[in-house]
Amino acid sequence: MGNIERVKTGVPGFDELIDGGIPKGFNLLITGGPGTGKTIFGLQYIYNGAINGENGVYVSLETSTDGIKNQAMQFGWDLDKLEKEGKILILRIPMDVVKLDLFSAINDAIKKINAKRLVFDSLDALAINIDMFTIPVAYVGSRNRITYTGKSRRRITYLVMNELSKLKTTNIVITASSQDEKQITIDGVSEYASDGVVVLKSLALGETTNKTLEIKKIRNTKVNGGINSYEIDQNGLSLFGN
Ligand SMILES: Nc1ncnc2c1ncn2[C@@H]1O[C@H](COP(=O)(O)OP(=O)(O)OP(=O)(O)O)[C@@H](O)[C@H]1O
Numbered sequence: 741m742g743n744i745e746r747v748k749t750g751v752p753g754f755d756e757l758i759d760g761g762i763p764k765g766f767n768l769l770i771t772g773g774p775g776t777g778k779t780i781f782g783l784q785y786i787y788n789g790a791i792n793g794e795n796g797v798y799v800s801l802e803t804s805t806d807g808i809k810n811q812a813m814q815f816g817w818d819l820d821k822l823e824k825e826g827k828i829l830i831l832r833i834p835m836d837v838v839k840l841d842l843f844s845a846i847n848d849a850i851k852k853i854n855a856k857r858l859v860f861d862s863l864d865a866l867a868i869n870i871d872m873f874t875i876p877v878a879y880v881g882s883r884n885r886i887t888y889t890g891k892s893r894r895r896i897t898y899l900v901m902n903e904l905s906k907l908k909t910t911n912i913v914i915t916a917s918s919q920d921e922k923q924i925t926i927d928g929v930s931e932y933a934s935d936g937v938v939v940l941k942s943l944a945l946g947e948t949t950n951k952t953l954e955i956k957k958i959r960n961t962k963v964n965g966g967i968n969s970y971e972i973d974q975n976g977l978s979l980f981g982n
Pocket residue numbers: 772773774775776777778779780781814972973974
């Protein structure tokens with residue numbers, strides 16, 4: 741549609757479903773249950789960008805830098821090498837500092853490698869550990885920030901999405917899905933606060949696992965709707981038949 745610049749995820753079969761890629765600057769939410777492939781999707785996006793001239797930052801709240809690198813290496817994605825070449829940066833967010841200015845750290849990382857892509861893994865881990873972070877709610881003058889110190893999961897989600905939108909990068913934001921049928925994600929607001937929503941589901945059926953990917957919305961985009969099957973193999977995540 742139109743002249744919107746699009747960013748290819750490089751996940752085989754996925755970009756075709758969303759008019760060629762994620763609209764530049766968007767926050768695309770990837771949600772799903774444990775082990776559905778959210779992290780793999782994010783890593784694939786960062787890896788494909790880096791080997792095609794778009795540097796990326798992977799913000800990890802859940803897994804150590806080595807853990808992330810090992811997971812990627814299973815698919816032959818050598819993040820260690822790309823990091824040494826300055827094409828990616830894994831920003832491991834520590835949980836043992838008193839308070840971390842989260843968006844200062846993210847902004848520094850983006851500047852350092854001139855990143856065009858960013859993955860935030862994950863919003864639900866942030867919400868659980870909110871005591872460890874300061875997140876801006878307002879700016880007074882050019883320097884002074886007022887930061888959030890409350891604990892509302894919904895408020896945090898909006899604040900983080902808003903800060904992510906201000907970055908120049910195109911972002912994949914990961915969060916856990918809900919068991920409650922009335923909402924998509926665990927906080928019930930990320931699906932509204934993001935520009936696009938992709939739901940991953942994994943359902944065990946006898947000896948096989950039925951994995952489905954559903955695009956719930958992507959603003960400014962003609963979406964090929966419906967539910968698509970996907971698989972994870974030695975090459976990473978791909979839509980079935982691709
Ligand atoms: N080489 C592989 N072949 C097939 N499946 C694999 C392979 N490597 C990993 N997987 C599958 O990928 C899944 C893990 O993916 P990933 O870590 O991206 O999930 P996640 O959604 O991020 O989980 P969590 O919510 O725990 O963070 C596992 O369930 C595993 O079955």
